[in-house]
Amino acid sequence: MVFICKLYYTHPWLQELDTKILSHHNEDDQHLVVLEETIFYPTGGGQPHDLGTINGVALLDVFEKDGVILHRLEQALQGDSAFCVLDWPRRLDHMQQHSGQHLLSSVFHDTLGYRTESFHLGEEYCSIDISTPVLSAEVHRKVEARVNELIFSSRPVLTYTLRPEEYKKVPLRKIPNRAGDLRIVEIEGLDYSPCSGTHVASTAQIGLVKLVKVEKYKGMTRVYFLCGNRALRDYGRKHQICQDLGSQLSVPETELSARLALELEQKRELEQQLHRLRGELMNFRAGEIVAQGRSPFFLNVPGASIEEGQMLARSILALTNAVVVMDLGERLLLAHNLKTGLDLGQLVKEHAQSLGGKGGGSAGTAQVFFADPSQRSRFLDLLQVLLIGD
């Protein structure tokens, strides 16, 4: 059996390493090497694998198979020496999120009795699912405050291996479902968890934990959180948004919310005013149209919305008994209030569809859309004949 020294456990802060290549495996476009010792963490325990380079060649994946750690590379390596460089920002990020998760889970467990049922550590987000169907905003704030208090108290994070007879005496947060020795991650005196991940040396190195979203998930609560640099970047992004909004609205950050509520209220009032004025304008136009012509009214109002067209038709029909045919551009709007039994929906169905028109409606009002302007003209000509001849 090959014994590989897992330096990511014993020296988690080591970022470069000179070592030996024990074996090369190049088959099916897969370039794999086994190293004598490694600083690259393989995928496992909910934590994604490390990245970096070996002899300048990009590392694509690291995984453990039958106790051997395999490093998959972009291209094959030559010789038996390996200079390894770890993608440190990625590793530090994983350590901050993973240790932050242990701390957050321990606070939920110790203060409220909620178990952590699952943990996700991804590039997009980190979350835990906890064993409660609801989590109030007040509890959420208290847990966040307690977690950050523990970060600022700078507690050591220890890792060690225990035999079964030893770990039975330790208050593990989660009982392991496998036999044999266990690697324990302890937040000193506070939390004891079986875990194979990499961790910071002190809670202070988590930096900050911010709970960003809480949602119901399969009878549990999914808590999204950010730790360390992720939280700092998120703060920077949100600060920039606040600054931009503040300068656009010309108010300090503390007044943003009140000012936005005021702007939205004014917008609603203006929309109501606009709606009323549009109605008045349509009544005015309708008066002019009725005074200058007679039914059927063929009107050309390109650029008007359907809503405006309908308002104008209603205004005309409120003044007189008539048929209105309105050309809104690509769309025609038809309406009438005659007692002749004229069915506009039926008329569209019978005569417009054969010309490629799409639409329909009721006896009193109908709409039809033509992609081809020449077909629209033909339908309008037909309407002239049908309605004037009526």
Ligand SMILES: [Zn+2]
């Ligand atoms: Zn863990």
